[in-house]
Amino acid sequence: MDNEKRKALIAKIKTRLSRPMRYYLDLCTRCGLCYDTCHVFYGIPRKEYSPVGRAEVVRRIYKKYFRPSGRIFPSWGDAKEIDDHAMDELLDAAFSCTGCRRCMIHCPFGIDTPFLLSIAKVLLIENGTAPEELTMLADGAVEKGESISEFKEGYREVIRDLEKEVAKRIGAASPDGLIPLEKKGADILFVGLAGAHSIVNPAIIFNKAGASWTLSWFEAVNFGAFLGDPEKMQRIADRVVKEAIALGVKEVVIVECGTAYRIPKFLLGPLPFKVSSIVEVIHRYLKEGKIKIKEKAVQEALTYHDPCQLGRNAGVYEEPREILQSICADYREMTPNRAFNWCCGGGGGLVALDNEQFRIKSGRAKYDQIVATGAKIVVSACENCIFQLDTIKSGYSMDIEVKSLTELVAENLA
Amino acid sequence: MADDIKVDVTMDLKGLKCPLPVVKVSQQVKKMQVGQVLVAETTDPGAHADFPAWAKTSGNEIINIVKEGDASKFFIKKLK
Numbered sequence: 001m002d003n004e005k006r007k008a009l010i011a012k013i014k015t016r017l018s019r020p021m022r023y024y025l026d027l028c029t030r031c032g033l034c035y036d037t038c039h040v041f042y043g044i045p046r047k048e049y050s051p052v053g054r055a056e057v058v059r060r061i062y063k064k065y066f067r068p069s070g071r072i073f074p075s076w077g078d079a080k081e082i083d084d085h086a087m088d089e090l091l092d093a094a095f096s097c098t099g100c101r102r103c104m105i106h107c108p109f110g111i112d113t114p115f116l117l118s119i120a121k122v123l124l125i126e127n128g129t130a131p132e133e134l135t136m137l138a139d140g141a142v143e144k145g146e147s148i149s150e151f152k153e154g155y156r157e158v159i160r161d162l163e164k165e166v167a168k169r170i171g172a173a174s175p176d177g178l179i180p181l182e183k184k185g186a187d188i189l190f191v192g193l194a195g196a197h198s199i200v201n202p203a204i205i206f207n208k209a210g211a212s213w214t215l216s217w218f219e220a221v222n223f224g225a226f227l228g229d230p231e232k233m234q235r236i237a238d239r240v241v242k243e244a245i246a247l248g249v250k251e252v253v254i255v256e257c258g259t260a261y262r263i264p265k266f267l268l269g270p271l272p273f274k275v276s277s278i279v280e281v282i283h284r285y286l287k288e289g290k291i292k293i294k295e296k297a298v299q300e301a302l303t304y305h306d307p308c309q310l311g312r313n314a315g316v317y318e319e320p321r322e323i324l325q326s327i328c329a330d331y332r333e334m335t336p337n338r339a340f341n342w343c344c345g346g347g348g349g350l351v352a353l354d355n356e357q358f359r360i361k362s363g364r365a366k367y368d369q370i371v372a373t374g375a376k377i378v379v380s381a382c383e384n385c386i387f388q389l390d391t392i393k394s395g396y397s398m399d400i401e402v403k404s405l406t407e408l409v410a411e412n413l414a
Numbered sequence: 415m416a417d418d419i420k421v422d423v424t425m426d427l428k429g430l431k432c433p434l435p436v437v438k439v440s441q442q443v444k445k446m447q448v449g450q451v452l453v454a455e456t457t458d459p460g461a462h463a464d465f466p467a468w469a470k471t472s473g474n475e476i477i478n479i480v481k482e483g484d485a486s487k488f489f490i491k492k493l494k
Contacts, residue, residue: 133437136472140436144467154462154479161484162459194432194460196484219460221432352433354441387431 001083005127009082010065012126016119017066024111025062028052034113037106039343040096043364051103051113054093058119061086087127094120094228095131096358098350100308100343114348121228130227133352137223138232145239148217155217156181162196166203169410179203182247183214189249190278191220191240191260193383198255201410202278208413209290214247216240220260221383226349237263244273253281256404258309258347258382265314277310279381282409283319286326292414298328303375304405305334305366305389306341307382320381320405327412332373342366344380346388359388360395367396381405416480419489422450428457428485436464443474443492451477452490461486 017025034051035041047053060080063070070079080086099114124130144151159179167175179199180186190206190213192198199215206213218239224232241264244252251274254261265275276284285291304324310316317338325331334341345362366389370378378400380386389402425442427435435456442452454465462479465488469476478489 133440136440136468137433137436139471140464140468143471144463147467147470148463151463151466154466155459157481158459158462158486192460194435194458194464196457196459198432199459217463219432219464223433352437383432390431 001087006082009123009126012122013062013065013119016122020112021116021119024055024113024116025059027109028055028059028111029109031108034103034107037103039098039100039102039345039365040362042342043345043361044358048089048092049096051107054097055111055113055116057086057089057093058116062119082123087124087129090120090123091129091131093117094124095348095350095353096362098308098343098345098347100347101312102308102340102343105312105339118228125227125229131349131353133354134223134227134349137352138227138229138236141219141223141236142232144218145235148239152217159199159215162200162203165196165200166207169200170204170207172207178207180214181217184247186212186214186247186249188213188251188253188281189216189240189244189247190214190253190255191216191218192255193219193221193257197404197407198383201404201406202255204410204413205282205285205291205406209285211290213253214249216243218243220255220257222260222263223349223352225259225263226352233263237268240264241268241271249273251276253278256381256383256386256406258307258314258384262309262314277314277316277381278406279310279316279320279323282406283323286323293327293409294412294414295326296329297412298377298408299330300328300377301330301332301373301375302328302377302379303332303334303370303373305344305378305380305385306338307380307385308341308343308347310381311341312339320379323405323409324379327408328377332375334369334373342369344385344388344392346384346391351384351387356391356395359391363388363392363395367392367398370398370400375400377401377403379403379405379408416478416487416489419451419478421453421489422446423452425452425454427454430456430458432458432460435461436468439465439490440468440472443472443490446492448492448494450492452492454488454490455485456488457485461488465490
């Protein structure tokens, strides 16, 4: 690595040194309490896969360039120069963490390790060594925002096919208008994902509830956030914000995708519309009597996996439980659950990377939790979690069914 | 028109969850020679925007799209 590149990387670190960041960098006492809180360390007990192990990779570089002791006596505090080896360590640290923040709630000082690892991610982007898959997905999403008018007709055509499926499942006479697009003045803008299931099941629920809604042209997931690129994250998020404002909707409803929900809900500042998760909307429709479900229709033992970004990082705990306890006769909690639930290992964009064996090992805590419940059906409310739970299922040859909450509700509407 | 295209690689991406269809296509195209054609079959409605957007940013070309029932076949030519 040449000096010019090193200088550029050091300058990049400086841009991230806010007061909270310096607090997290300076405060750790290496007590080690975080080790046993990380699902990756549970499955792969190596220091580099502990929260403090990851954070130290960043801290050593910070000490070298931003602390007097690191500059004068680098060996005292393990201060480390930025070089190619350090960049490899940063890559492993940043993309072995799902950003679940289970370590943060156990840390006596509340150190936010995923936030600290945002330094690693911006350095990897600056160095040109960020994961190619996430860079490609983020670039594609930004491009889609720029050129959406070119893609509308093809998308509209496949949505018409999905309308026929919705009509069949709800017994509607005509499929026309069952999945509205560009409906100005609708109450709700629903943001789905690429897969048909992420559109058809919510569409069934919206139609059954008699909702005034319209489907977004865009997918909810934000690969700019997973990549750790603040500018791309903002541009990807802005696509939906602009669309919602142009349509004049009152509420943006996000599909089962934890990060996609958390970004507009908490990270974009004040918005001229309400942001809800589809889980909250289903819960609301049930409370208001707009939809009815077949009570206790599912007889098999069922458990719920709290998605970290919807639960621990956004506080949506009780709505999914109340929905599921209505549908199933034998609801079982995982232990621990809610804020202390184990991450499944699929967040942070990790499911987009070529790392299946790593994810199977790091899913060990979730496997043990599921087995302990004795449940035959595992439900979650995040596409990443569903994907990872399926990986755990096949990796450990589990005799379980993995279901999305929205899918389960759509299948059991009265 | 689709019958006239010489296809070098075919990928069945039906039923894969987000974001695997685009990731798999991107990985496969990297292994191919310039000028070769990949056919990616998917059931994702989002692919109708995601694949063209990926092709634009990666400098490749979608030369044809054929719908067959619930699935769509994307004919992708590697340009660089």
